[in-house]
Amino acid sequence: MSDKIKTASLTLREMINSAISSLKAEGKVPDTEIPDYVIEIPADKSHGDFAANTAMVCARAFRMPPRKIAEMILGKIDLTDSVFERCETAGAGFMNFFLGKKWFADIVENILEEKENYGRTDFGGGKRVLVEFVSANPTGPMHIGNARGGAIGDCLASVLDWAGYHAEREFYVNDAGNQIEKFGKSLSLRYMQLCSEKGQQLIYDNRYDTEKLCAEIYALSSEGQDFEMPEDVYLGTDIIEHAANYYHEHIFELQDVSEEERRNALVNYALPINIANLERDLKKYRIVYDNWFRESTVHAENKTAWVVDELTKAGKTYEQEGAVWFKATEYGLDKDFVLKRSNGLYTYIVPDIAYHYDKLVTRNFDKAVNVLGADHHGYVPRLKAALSALGVDARKLDVVLMQMVRLVRGGEVVKLSKRSGKAITLVTLLDEIPIDAARFYFNLREANSQFEFDLDLAVEQSSQNPVYYVQYAHARICSLIRNLDADGIKIPGSADITLLGNPREIELIRHMAALPNDIELAAKAYDPAKLTKYAVDIATFFHRFYDACSVKNAESEQLRDARVLLCIAARQVIRNVLTILKIEQPEKM
Numbered sequence: 001m002s003d004k005i006k007t008a009s010l011t012l013r014e015m016i017n018s019a020i021s022s023l024k025a026e027g028k029v030p031d032t033e034i035p036d037y038v039i040e041i042p043a044d045k046s047h048g049d050f051a052a053n054t055a056m057v058c059a060r061a062f063r064m065p066p067r068k069i070a071e072m073i074l075g076k077i078d079l080t081d082s083v084f085e086r087c088e089t090a091g092a093g094f095m096n097f098f099l100g101k102k103w104f105a106d107i108v109e110n111i112l113e114e115k116e117n118y119g120r121t122d123f124g125g126g127k128r129v130l131v132e133f134v135s136a137n138p139t140g141p142m143h144i145g146n147a148r149g150g151a152i153g154d155c156l157a158s159v160l161d162w163a164g165y166h167a168e169r170e171f172y173v174n175d176a177g178n179q180i181e182k183f184g185k186s187l188s189l190r191y192m193q194l195c196s197e198k199g200q201q202l203i204y205d206n207r208y209d210t211e212k213l214c215a216e217i218y219a220l221s222s223e224g225q226d227f228e229m230p231e232d233v234y235l236g237t238d239i240i241e242h243a244a245n246y247y248h249e250h251i252f253e254l255q256d257v258s259e260e261e262r263r264n265a266l267v268n269y270a271l272p273i274n275i276a277n278l279e280r281d282l283k284k285y286r287i288v289y290d291n292w293f294r295e296s297t298v299h300a301e302n303k304t305a306w307v308v309d310e311l312t313k314a315g316k317t318y319e320q321e322g323a324v325w326f327k328a329t330e331y332g333l334d335k336d337f338v339l340k341r342s343n344g345l346y347t348y349i350v351p352d353i354a355y356h357y358d359k360l361v362t363r364n365f366d367k368a369v370n371v372l373g374a375d376h377h378g379y380v381p382r383l384k385a386a387l388s389a390l391g392v393d394a395r396k397l398d399v400v401l402m403q404m405v406r407l408v409r410g411g412e413v414v415k416l417s418k419r420s421g422k423a424i425t426l427v428t429l430l431d432e433i434p435i436d437a438a439r440f441y442f443n444l445r446e447a448n449s450q451f452e453f454d455l456d457l458a459v460e461q462s463s464q465n466p467v468y469y470v471q472y473a474h475a476r477i478c479s480l481i482r483n484l485d486a487d488g489i490k491i492p493g494s495a496d497i498t499l500l501g502n503p504r505e506i507e508l509i510r511h512m513a514a515l516p517n518d519i520e521l522a523a524k525a526y527d528p529a530k531l532t533k534y535a536v537d538i539a540t541f542f543h544r545f546y547d548a549c550s551v552k553n554a555e556s557e558q559l560r561d562a563r564v565l566l567c568i569a570a571r572q573v574i575r576n577v578l579t580i581l582k583i584e585q586p587e588k589m
Helices: 004-025 054-062 066-076 099-116 144-164 176-197 197-205 210-224 237-250 258-282 295-300 303-313 348-360 379-389 426-432 435-441 468-486 503-512 515-523 529-548 557-580
Strands: 050-052 084-090 095-099 128-132 168-171 292-294 317-320 323-326 339-341 367-373 397-403 406-409 451-453
Touching: 004 050, 004 054, 004 066, 004 095, 004 099, 004 515, 050 258, 054 066, 054 095, 066 084, 066 095, 084 348, 095 128, 099 295, 099 406, 099 503, 099 557, 144 168, 144 367, 144 397, 144 406, 144 426, 144 435, 144 515, 168 237, 176 197, 176 237, 176 258, 197 210, 197 303, 197 503, 210 237, 237 258, 258 426, 292 295, 295 303, 295 348, 295 397, 303 317, 303 323, 303 348, 303 379, 348 451, 367 379, 379 397, 379 426, 426 435, 435 468, 468 529, 503 529, 503 557, 529 557
Parallel strands: 128 168, 128 367, 168 292, 367 397, 406 451
Antiparallel strands: 050 095, 084 095, 317 323, 323 339
């Protein structure tokens, strides 16, 4: 799809270069190479729609004052049949260019023609990108960090898709390793507690209320009584609930078996439930993955051993005290790290290396983008170093590091409930605030910035709530169209859009024109927050226009029709942005 701002900028550069070439041919400036110059969009629109610093950077090469160079260049530029209406020299030698009404009219017509595809570009060239995000530990429910990562990762995949990439979403299921060992140990301890005399009494007392049973056991654990747990286990009530549900189905079946058999049985029972719950909760959050990749497949296919063997063959490892170390210092890291411990077990990074090799080599993705917590800051260089040692171009792996978010209610930070053992999870959050608000708010800031999520504001129906503000702009346009129809005013099939010249009309169109470029910028920076900002801005420009320019009672029927089409185009742009963010577009509010 077309990006008319980019096209206008390229056209302007061609006009400037052509003018300089003419000046060179006439001997009016030296025949030297033109230094790099910038064409930008000024923040102050009195300085034009585009400004170029060509004359400023050419002053030394041409041995002339910048203003004289600017006047000479503009003297050679013919704006006839171009998208520009006029140009001027400003200040010490800047050149300002103003777009004509025809360009702004073309933007509106372009939006009305492309409709739901407006904003899409071919920037990505169809390259395949795998976006991995959330990848929450399947031993428990998703927390608030996962909620933010889910919104960022899902919207990032949409942004990449709109920017011309082929983006796929993937969840990496950590169903092997230390966390599963810890999960099994936790389940086993809780199950055996339920099989005890005290546990049997609690089961009898709470036989109709599993939630109350779990809360009581958790409370007793916290008080250091019969149900006390060691520190190296999971302590949440979800573990108690799994153990209780297994007990209710199988009673004492696992009481007298070996510890290993008991743990395996409980993990095989609880883990699929947790993974199914993850998928269910993410779907509620409007996230559907293309693939769920299980870490256990890496181990089953012996890819961990393959990684260490290949690195050893390449001379990138050494042994020390029975452990296998990777020569990370050869790749600019401060210190080497262990791949295989002296007890024969692989460290957590080895399956991750194998997994990313699978992404970039086996499945041959052009890019792998991971959305990870900020605590992975030191992990990323180690992973890239190991991939480089395996012959993989580590530049194909990009990582978005995400800061945590603080929930605030009534001006106070929301704390976890120590009594119930229940943290604020994705599910409990979505029970309290709308999904639209969650997805929008978690993308309000760049991933690497910390921010406070105001739970009160997220449900407030006012212009202070950004997602409500944007949705209201959409609903306001829908209401306008309904009211016009009720008054017998037909929606025009076409109109003279060049009649739109009010500053509020022009700033709205100018911002609508920026959508394709802003999508590309968001894709380049892996930053969906640029789209939430865009959404708020486009809503602001629409509200300003609508409050300043009457549509129904415009000065003429022709101007009214032009403004109606402008409103419909603005509605389409808002729809497209909210579609990228997977946020609903209500027609009534």
